[in-house]
Amino acid sequence: MLSPDRNGNGTQPEVVALQALAWIVSDEMRGERLLSLTGMDAGQLRARADDPAIWAAVLDFLAAHEPDLIACAESLGLPPEALIHAAREISQ
Secondary structure, three states: OOOOOOOOOOOOHHHHHHHHHHHHHOOHHHHHHHHHHHOOOHHHHHHOOOOHHHHHHHHHHHHOOHHHHHHHHHHHOOOHHHHHHHHHHHHO
């Protein structure tokens, strides 16, 4: 179960982003696509996994491909809008 966000009405955006990242890299092809689009290698991604810019890139990656957005949200037990909301929160 995910933790409440700062407002108590959802989940922490950082947690959502990290769980989304874990979901992405659990599939080799999807993980390779993320690396290709971000220009990073796996080592760089691991080293920067605590960087809000990476969290935003992960959520933007999902938002850009609706089938992945929906599949990830379902896997996390969240509505797709929660991932979009998390991206907005992180980008502020």
